Amino acid sequence: MKGFVPTPESVVDRMVERLFRDRPPSASSTVLDPGCGEGAFIQGILRWRKRNGAELPQILGVESDSRRSRRAEREFAGIPQIQIRKTDFLSGSCDDSFDYIVGNPPYVSILGLSEIEKRLYRARYSTAQGRFDLYLLFFEQALRLLKEDGRLVFITPEKYLYVDTANPLRMLLNRFDVEEIELADESTFGPLVTYPTVTTVSKRRYSGRTKVIRRDGAIKHIALCSGEQSWMPLIVGGAQSKFDALLGEFCLRISAGVATGADEVFVLKNEEIDNPLRPFTIPTIAGRELGNENPRLAARSSMLIPYTLDGRLIPESKLGSLGLYLRQDGAARKLKARTCVRRKPWYAFHETPPLRDILNPKILCKDIVASPRFWIDRSGEIVPRHSVYYIVPKNAAIVDDLCEFLNSETAADWLRSNCQRAANNFIRLQSRVLKRLPIPGEIAERFRRPADQSLQIASHKTYSRRSVLGSSELLDFAR
Numbered sequence: 103m104k105g106f107v108p109t110p111e112s113v114v115d116r117m118v119e120r121l122f123r124d125r126p127p128s129a130s131s132t133v134l135d136p137g138c139g140e141g142a143f144i145q146g147i148l149r150w151r152k153r154n155g156a157e158l159p160q161i162l163g164v165e166s167d168s169r170r171s172r173r174a175e176r177e178f179a180g181i182p183q184i185q186i187r188k189t190d191f192l193s194g195s196c197d198d199s200f201d202y203i204v205g206n207p208p209y210v211s212i213l214g215l216s217e218i219e220k221r222l223y224r225a226r227y228s229t230a231q232g233r234f235d236l237y238l239l240f241f242e243q244a245l246r247l248l249k250e251d252g253r254l255v256f257i258t259p260e261k262y263l264y265v266d267t268a269n270p271l272r273m274l275l276n277r278f279d280v281e282e283i284e285l286a287d288e289s290t291f292g293p294l295v296t297y298p299t300v301t302t303v304s305k306r307r308y309s310g311r312t313k314v315i316r317r318d319g320a321i322k323h324i325a326l327c328s329g330e331q332s333w334m335p336l337i338v339g340g341a342q343s344k345f346d347a348l349l350g351e352f353c354l355r356i357s358a359g360v361a362t363g364a365d366e367v368f369v370l371k372n373e374e375i376d377n378p379l380r381p382f383t384i385p386t387i388a389g390r391e392l393g394n395e396n397p398r399l400a401a402r403s404s405m406l407i408p409y410t411l412d413g414r415l416i417p418e419s420k421l422g423s424l425g426l427y428l429r430q431d432g433a434a435r436k437l438k439a440r441t442c443v444r445r446k447p448w449y450a451f452h453e454t455p456p457l458r459d460i461l462n463p464k465i466l467c468k469d470i471v472a473s474p475r476f477w478i479d480r481s482g483e484i485v486p487r488h489s490v491y492y493i494v495p496k497n498a499a500i501v502d503d504l505c506e507f508l509n510s511e512t513a514a515d516w517l518r519s520n521c522q523r524a525a526n527n528f529i530r531l532q533s534r535v536l537k538r539l540p541i542p543g544e545i546a547e548r549f550r551r552p553a554d555q556s557l558q559i560a561s562h563k564t565y566s567r568r569s570v571l572g573s574s575e576l577l578d579f580a581r
C-alpha cells in the first residue's frame with residue numbers, strides 16, 4: 103500500500119502530451135510506467151493514441167501492490183501491447199530499457215521503510231542518502247533504465263529541487279537534458295499537499311536551457327547549475343550570478359533562541375519579579391510576541407539566567423536569591439523532573455545560552471511563519487526564546503540594511519522556496535537554511551565595506567551597559 107496517490111486525468115494527459123511532444127512513439131517503441139497503480143498513465147497513453155490516431159507502443163506497468171496490479175491486469179487484459187508486472191521496481195528485477203518513462207512515483211519517506219529496505223536501497227542507490235524518500239530512488243532507477251535519447255516525465259514533490267537530501271539526484275540529473283520543470287498547481291492532489299512538480303528529462307547531454315513554468319504561470323528559461331546547489335533560487339529568482347554571498351558570511355550567529363526546558367520557572371512577567379531577583383534577569387521575547395502589535399519589541403517578560411556571560415553555570419552556592427527562588431518546592435520539582443538534567447545540575451538550562459553572542463544588536467524572526475518577517479533588536483538586550491530565531495551580524499552597523507533586505511520580496515521568495523513546509527502552508531525558518539540565503543552582489547558589497555569601529559560589535563560592552571546586570575552577583579562571578 104506504499105505511497106498510493108492517484109494522478110488526476112487532466113494532469114496525466116498533460117504529462118503524456120509532454121512525453122511524446124515532437125517525438126511520437128512507433129509500434130515498436132517501449133514505454134514504462136513504474137508504480138503504475140491501477141494504470142492511470144496507461145489510460146492516458148490510450149487516450150493520447152486515440153486523439154492522435156497513432157500506433158500503440160509496447161507498454162509495461164510495474165506495481166508492487168498485489169491488489170492494484172491485479173486491477174490493472176484486468177483493466178488492460180486483451181490489449182497485447184500492455185503488460186503489467188507485479189514486482190518491486192527498486193529491487194533490480196526490472197532490467198529492460200525503455201524509450202519513454204512516465205509516472206507518479208510513490209512519496210514514501212524513510213520513516214515508512216523497514217530496516218531491510220533501507221539497507222537494500224542504501225547499497226543500491228546513490229540517491230538513498232540521509233533521510234531519503236522513495237521518489238528520489240524511482241528517479242535514479244528510471245534514469246538507469248531509460249534508453250539513450252529516451253524521455254522521462256515524472257510528477258513528484260518539488261522538494262527535490264532544493265533539499266540537501268536530493269543533492270545526489272540533482273547531481274545525477276545534471277548529466278542529462280532537463281528540458282522542463284513545471285511547478286504544478288498546489289491543488290493537483292487535493293488536500294495531499296505535496297507542492298507537485300512535473301519534470302521532463304531526456305537522456306542526452308544537457309542543452310544548457312531548461313524551460314520553467316512557475317505556479318503563477320510565468321515562463322522562463324534558465325541554465326541549471328552543475329553542482330549540488332539548490333535549483334530554487336534560479337527558478338524563483340534571477341540568475342545565480344546576481345548573488346555572490348550567503349547570509350552566513352556576514353553573521354556571528356544564526357540560531358534558534360534559548361531553550362530553558364522550563365520556561366514556567368525561568369521566565370517571569372516583569373511585574374512579578376521581586377527586587378532581589380532582578381540582577382539575574384534579562385528581557386526575553388517569545389515568537390508569539392513578534393507581530394505588528396509589538397513593533398518596538400517591548401519585552402513583557404524576563405528570563406532568570408543562572409549563567410555567566412561566557413556560558414558557565416553559576417555554582418549553586420553562589421546563586422544567592424536566585425538559588426532561593428529555584429529551590430522553592432514547586433520550582434525545584436519541575437526543574438528536577440526534566441530529562442535534560444540527568445547529566446547536568448538540576449537548575450541548568452536545557453541548552454547553555456551563548457549570551458556573549460546573543461546580547462548584541464540582532465535580528466529576530468519567528469520559527470514557523472506564513473510569510474517571513476524580521477525585527478531588529480537594536481540595543482541587543484533581548485534574549486530570544488526557542489520559538490524565535492536570531493541573527494547576529496558580525497558588524498552591528500549593517501543590522502538595519504540587513505533587516506531591510508531580509509524583509510524584501512527577493513529574500514521572502516527564496517525563503518518560501520527553500521524552507522521546509524509546515525502545516526497550513528507555513529514555512530519553517532531553520533538556521534541551516536537561513537545561513538544559505540543568497541545576498542545580491544550590490545548588497546553584499548555594502549556589507550563588506552570596512553566597518554565603522556565605533557559600530558563594531560563588542561558583546562561585553564553591550565552586556566555590561568545593562569544597568570540591572572551591571573552590579574549583579576552574576577557579573578561579579580563572571581569576573
Ligand SMILES: C[S@@+](CC[C@H](N)C(=O)[O-])C[C@H]1O[C@@H](n2cnc3c(N)ncnc32)[C@H](O)[C@@H]1O
Nearest residue numbers: 106107108109137138139142166190191206208
Ligand atoms: C503515487 S502512486 C501513483 C499511482 C499511479 N501511477 C497514478 O498515478 O495514479 C505510486 C504507486 O507506486 C506503487 N509503489 C510503491 N512502491 C513501489 C515499488 N517499490 N515498486 C513498484 N511500485 C511501487 C504504489 O503501490 C502506488 O500504487
